[in-house]
Amino acid sequence: MAASRLEAGDVAPDFALVDQDGDTVALADLRGRKVILYFYPEASTPGCTTEACDFRDNLGSLAAAGYAVLGVSRDQPAKNKRFAEEEHLTFPLLSDPDRAVHEAYAVWGEKTLYGKKIVGVIRSTFVIDEEGRIQLAQYNVKATGHVASLRKKLGLAA
16 A cells, blocks of 8 residues: 655655665755655656756756755666766665655556556655755656756746
8 A cells, every 4th residue: 555645744754775876865864955856767768867867957056056856766776877877967866676765755656658557656756845844745747847847836046
């Protein structure tokens, strides 16, 4: 049974996951910073590449506004490392192969892909405030144009 969807005001589920370099990244260690946590289905696929490169291209302005960006997938660290190297991604890509964090954030479930219902990763983004609370929860986001839409919701200039 999947967890219920998170909403603004909820405490963000804590986690500690390994990134593409083998380093452990814990949400608790980022208290005092704003975090954009996004879940993507699979490294090096077209939509995930579009979304990751969009975050990469906006990383400077997001960081200047105080946001750390973290990507999460079920991919192993080695696959995330190849993805980061191929696309010049300079933010942590976290590995959650057992889906524990996916399920805690309710991003594993039924979705429609090419008109067919399947169970898988629901492309989602969470903005977490300095105290570890969800500021914004977005499920079923589109890869293309997502970061621009997110920036607008966060009140960041285009």
